Amino acid sequence: MNEDHVDHELVAYLDGELDTADRARVEAHLAHCPACAAALEELRALSRDLDATFDAAMSPVRLSYDADSRIRSVLRDRLERPHWWWALWQKRGLMAQAAMALLLVLFSFRTYYVFRLPAPPPPQETLVLGQNRFAPGTEAALRVIVRSAEATLGAVPVAGAEVAVRLASRLVYEGVTDASGSAEVAFTVPDDLSGAADLVVETRSAGGEDRIVRPITIERAYKIYLAGDKAAYRPGQRLHARALVLDAVDFKPVTGQEVALTLADAQGRQMAYTVATLSAFGVAAWDVDLPMTASPGTYTLRASLGDTVSERAITVDTYALPAFRVTVATAQTFYTPGDWVQGTVDAAYFFGKPVAGARVKVRGQPDIEVSGETDARGHFDFGFALPAASTGEAMALFEVSVEVVDTAGQVVGVRHPLPVAPQSILIKAVPESGALKPGVENTIFVLTAYPDGSPAETTLTVTIQGRPYSAVTAYGLAALRYTPTAETATVDIVARDAVGAEGHDVILLQTDHGPGTLLLHAERAAYTVGDTLRLEAWLTGDAPTVYLDVIHARQMAAALSAPVVAGRATFALDLDNSLVGALELRAYTVAPDGSLVTDSRLVVVDAPGRLAVDVDADRETYYPGETAHVHLQTSRQTNGHTEPVEAALGIAVVDTSVYALDTLPPGFARAYFLLDPTMWERRDAARLDAPALLEATADVRAAQDVAAQAAWAGAPAVDFSLSATSTATSVDGATRGRRALAGQLTWVLALLPLAVSVIVVRGLAPAGVLRRALRRLGWGLLGAVFLAPLAVAGAVLASFLSGVATAVTVGLVSLILVLVGVALIHGWRGGDVRMQVIAGLLLVYLLLGGLLVLLAAQGHGPTGGWLVLLVATFLWLSGALALLGQGWVVAGRRAVGWVTTALAILLIFLVLMLPAVPALTSDLTRALGNPLVYAGPLAWMIGCTMPTPEVIVETVEVEKTTEKTVEGAMPVETSPTPSPMPTTGAQVTPLPVLAEPYPLRHIFPETLYWAPEALTDADGTLTFDLPLADTITTWRLTALASTRAGDLGAATYDLVVFRDFFVELAVPDVIQVGKPLTITATIYNYLPEAQNVTVSAEPGAGYTVLSAADTRVVPPDAVASAPIVVRPEERGVFTLRVKAEGVQMSDALAVEVTVP
């Protein structure tokens, strides 16, 4: 037997399960091996029998009827019971496609809606106007205007734009614009802010978003009222200064701050300096001793706090005090050339007695001289004729000099200017806005005044550009209404008063030129808290809105706007306590090009309350050296109610012979504080008596109001120190809608590839082909690495052929759609759910992707990370498709598989072509079509430089407009007048301070008492004893009171010191050692009868008495003089004692004589 028997393969041979080679081998063996052939036959028989046996045994075996029924019912039950989910699951392919269809329908609707949204509105423009300075804790305002910046349409206000304002990154305002596009931003400046900060204004509307940042300063603004005891000092005297500092916004005292006080001489050299802390009433005081060597001149006292500086001029001179006061008065306050001047001279001693029997000489250029003697009342009448020749048209002053020599030989000279005008009524015409505004009705103020400046009640005959007017002036003022048409207006005015005096003038008024005209009209110039400020703006042009800014203490306090109706806009502003002081009202319109047409008015708002100061003393007249009991009462008067109030008083008691000036009205300081520097400076222009404007009775006040309107007309407007314009890029509803749509599309397009890949993997995994398909895909990708340069070259080529690219792209899209459509139909016909779903998803992906590409081309595409996500998911989708294709190829469906793979490659070709299509260019197509992305892993490594999507940055052009600091930012508050004013100090001294540093037995101070900060108690009372000095004179007490609330009040009171008999010494200016010095002793006798008086000088150190005792009779009410001759023996100071001994009364005094 052959060794290689095949018996173990015979069964397979019989069953036909051997392959050809084995079969041949077995047959070959069987041919020559009978044993195996026999075994085969045996097996064949067995196999046949087994077949038959199984057939016979099992054919009858069937499931029993009972079991069949049971199983069938179980199956039916199972098939029917979970019907709904079963049905759903059964129809999952259908549902997936329905979902995709729904997705498409939804996006179609969404797209339809988004693209039907109105066209993007023009981009918005934001204007911010205001001041760059804010005071902490105050109410501030800002003007924010939002409008469309479309030049062709004209600027249309944007209503409802959101406005947010941040100050030092704190949100202080949020609101929306009104119909005029303006937001009246009002906010309280945080109290704890100070220094430089950023003001941020953010606006947002359909037209875009703006953000404007401007540096501002948060700082308190102050007003400093600087006063001294006197206006003139001699070297060696002590200067008392008092600074009252109030907040410029709320007029409350500024406390705790340090004020720098300096004194500079005539050459500007700083002589003294101190820093004083402000008290609870905002008062700082400073005393400076002027050196004996101080050179004469005009010195400057300066107080500064922050950037607020207040100055006051002081005269330093070796003056001699006058012996008596001479007053000149004329019958008329003005004259015309050739008139007869009738006048009087009155002379009185400072203690009140008339200067009788004095020789008077009245002189005037060129040759006028009248002389005579005063009568017992110190009175002298004079008269003379003015020269006939007129020097010219303008008014001139004719100076009359008067010299009075009393019986004691004391000389006092005064000069008296007489206004001499070419005509007896002077006429002035002022348009209310400074210049005429064309096209609207202007008010022209006509002022008629006598040459002395007093208002003339006249009847006017006026012709303006040939058109007659007639009017009557009240308080010398009339208001005419005129609408200018020409460049200039000739105003011909004839004014005639009741007594026939006449004036005539022709005034040429200029018309203001500007792009448009705006005239702001205020009813009055002065208001009180509680009033309503009514304003009308008249304008030409077609501006729809007039804006009104209310600027208070350099800070915008309110921003109003009003619509223009029939060329007119009206405003009403209720004045409250926060607006006390000067208000600048600035009305403006904004032209389409952003330029402003402006007009402004100045008004003053007065506090309703008054601080009254009442001064009283125990007697009317005192003897020298006596003590006066002075009582002061401060009370606040509001609407007729009087209540005592605690106040700080600056009290000065000064010799009236020093005070050779008119009494300042009590309201002077108030007016100084309430008016702003511009208003203060312009008060002379229309003879505005500022204190009277605020204080006087109603009718005077009304006159002053007109004067104030005229005075402040055309005052230069404060510039907007904060002004900015910015234009935003437009973000309208349509754009937002498109962006949102693009965002949703991005989401869907990122998710679809994931769904596709899940289905692909699930489909391939059970069939066991996933691994092989993946392997094939990997090889393919690896191959693609080496094809990367080809892809790049292809893309470059495509970019050159942009015209062809469009056609190619259209072709590719068509081809892909056809393939997908075929796959869809194929899937349906073949009942292949998987293919249906994948084809459907691909179709949806293509359609939505196309929509996103279109949106992206309009600039609404995804950016940044979304872009990267889209590119990544697209790659994922291509990979999934290629995988599916290869899977099918592996599973034997070769045609379908390769078509699917080709589809994946076609998709990549399509996106590579997209950037070359001009109409579709966007970041999205550039990123998708970046060849580096598809060049495989290698290119990925090189191409980390790849899709750097250029993020579209919204450019906000912030136009730098004029941003000016307010006039040098250093407001210089000049001292109101070089006149002595009551003042204050930090220390309260219950006892009077005898200020003059002269250690005299008899004391002759010029300033008797100085209390810079004397406080009244809660009842508003202050009582103090005032030891009077030895001077026989009238002391003037001035008191300036201020409260913690910032109310101001002032009062003056005269204290007379007198005795019936006394002597005074007049020491000449020129003193030399060793030379006889004649000192005149003036003897005043007001005793009822004549007195025999002996005047003698007592010998003393430093001098030798040369004259003998002088004895003479001095009649009653007479003044006599006796010379005393001494010889100074050495340089230095000696004290000369002189006695005047009479029978009834005697007097003795000592004076210090300085020998240089």
Place this chain on the structure above:
Amino acid sequence: MSVLAVGMSRPCAGQAIGAAIVRAVARWVFAITGDRRAAEVGGVSTAELITRFQRGQPRTFEALYDRYKDYVYRVAFFVTRNREEAEDAVQETFLDVLKALLDYDVNGPARFETWLYRVTLNRTRMRMRRQSLPSAEWDDVEEQLERLPSPSSERPETVYLDGERASTLWHAVDQLPEEQRAVVMLRYQQGLAYNEIAAVLGIREGTVKSRLYNAHRKLQQLLSVG
């Protein structure tokens, strides 16, 4: 149904056209209703039944059940030798098929039968863990073989097999080890090819070949002894 009855009751009519019409109508009825009898009459393929089931016609599953219930029962009965066990196995098998059929790939390389028998065997073997004695029906099979008629000239295909040999052979098969028995059953009862047997049992084709060889050797031994 009367039309169907007519068509079936006249096999000799040979009217191909009429049969084609009947089949077309039956297929149409099946497509609409999923009726199992229409499926049979219309000669609807198993693949189409499965596809329709997967597409949402649950009734086609009953047609599928009707088509395969006896084959499945025979496999189960052969393995368990117990009627009740086999019936339960059939029920469980079809419930399994019902669950798994949705994921069955009609276009896959495996025949449905292969897959079905694998599921059946898995189910049956799970039941076999509970030992149960052969039921009376199993013994009936052998008795039935013994009653087979003697060879006659009229039935040449059964000429070699008399009742005695059949029952002897059946007895021998019954004595085979379980794994050889299964291979033999799949080979002779279900007529599967080697590769199909390998797929059903989850073994290699070579193993099928060797098991079959061993089974035949064993059978020859048993017969020679017997």
